[in-house]
Amino acid sequence: MSAVESMRAGRWHGAGDVRIERVGRPKPVGGQILVAVERVGLCGTDLEEFARGPVDIPPHLRTGVTLGHEVTGRVVECPAGEVAVGTRVIPDVVRACGHCEWCRRHEPGLCDDLVVLGLQADGGLAEFMLADATTCIPVSESVPLDSAVFAEPLSVAVRAIRKCGDLSGADVAVIGLGTIGNLAVQVAALHGVRTLIGIDPVATRRAQAGASIALHPGEVSGYLAGARRPDVVIECAGTSASVVDALGLATRGGTVVVIGTGAARMTLPMRAMVLTEKRLLGSAAHVWDVDVQAAVALLERSLIDPLPLVDRVIELEAVVDDGFAPMERDSTMGKVLIDPQT
Structure with a gap:
């Protein structure tokens, strides 16, 4: 596998077992985008999976899944052209079936077939991730990366x-x-x-x-x-x-x-x-065009300042030693952000 065809990813394999592995770079199809991940936030849910998992990771993924659901990055491929290449986005990580009762009521978080990227499918703790083109939210370049990554928890x-x-x-x-x-x-x-x-x-x-x-x-x-x-x-x-x-x-x-x-x-x-x-x-999760969009607007208008919450920004290879391990030791630690591009 060439360097162009592969990427590094933080893969969960069990409690206390998150490995940085080289895996195939995903290929988007119609309706999808490929995002070059610029920041990933480690969440309490990620820590729970690292420390005591599997919690929400399903049986068929317990041989390995890429964590990460607090993500911002830049579109590098969009086969159908819904989003311009180069756009900075917040990929929505809540994927629902789109046709059940809950989806028709625009409550995708209640869908029986709900998939959360980073738990029930590969997420953004990697150099690249796939996301749905129609549910990603563009975010202004005026918002610092270390603030933009808070769009998901803010939502x-x-x-x-x-x-x-x-x-x-x-x-x-x-x-x-x-x-x-x-x-x-x-x-x-x-x-x-x-x-x-x-x-x-x-x-x-x-x-x-x-x-x-x-x-x-x-x-x-x-x-x-x-x-x-x-x-x-x-x-x-x-x-x-x-x-x-x-x-x-x-x-x-x-x-x-x-x-x-x-x-x-x-x-x-x-x-x-x-x-x-x-x-x-x-209250759980969020709806992409209601809660995530509102969160991005708050960040763009500088009405919310999440930067004081950041403890550190680290490289992908340091996710265990400088991320999960100190978070597990100190429950009062601030937010750890990952820069997968370094």
Whole structure:
């Protein structure tokens, strides 16, 4: 296989086993684009697969799959001409069947045949990746690469905030101020909230998020003694305890939106939730022309600044030693970005 026909890719082969391998460079057909990947963000989902996988990787791919679903890059091939070669894009990583009930309702993330690139098919932790031409979003050259790569996680926050309803004059709390929680705070702040509370045990994360009120979890009960409970609580920590805390924190008739997925099962205070008529909603993934497009627009207008979240930018070969390994040791570490072209 010649250098032109091959590429380097970060391939998952099992828990603790991600290898940089030389594989065949994919060839786009009609309806597809080939993207030269310029940045990939390592997500908590990627870390979970590295540390404890397979979690969402299906059985038929457990002999190897290219990770990576937070991607920005440049179009290098587009056989049908839908997107001009040279365009910088955010490839959508949510691929659905296009004809089931959920797809007809424009909810592709609920499709029975859902495929997420980087988990159920090869993703962008590589020099090149295939994507669907019609669902990629062009992104302005004015957006720095290290910001553009946040379009996918930002779209997750955008979708969650959209599920909260009208936030004008509302009191909003965000539990868990990692990447998604930080972005949720930034997006919520654009919606006319009255009070924005950020809750996290890590002082640097509390300071970085920029909420009007920053609390350690141990300070929440004291705060509530003299303040109104939030109308909306967005849960981003992904633990059983934090979901229960979110339900207890919300005011009567309030809404809790859960983004965190760490806890597979939990016991909920159902009687209290029912008697106080609270709403509990899940929010996952994104829709390309709603959430991803909105996220790109926020980045292009400089309304969201993700750059303080970046810990480091590393080469593809360093993805384990300087990426997954330190992320596994330090759960408070900032975002690791990969430059596959170096």
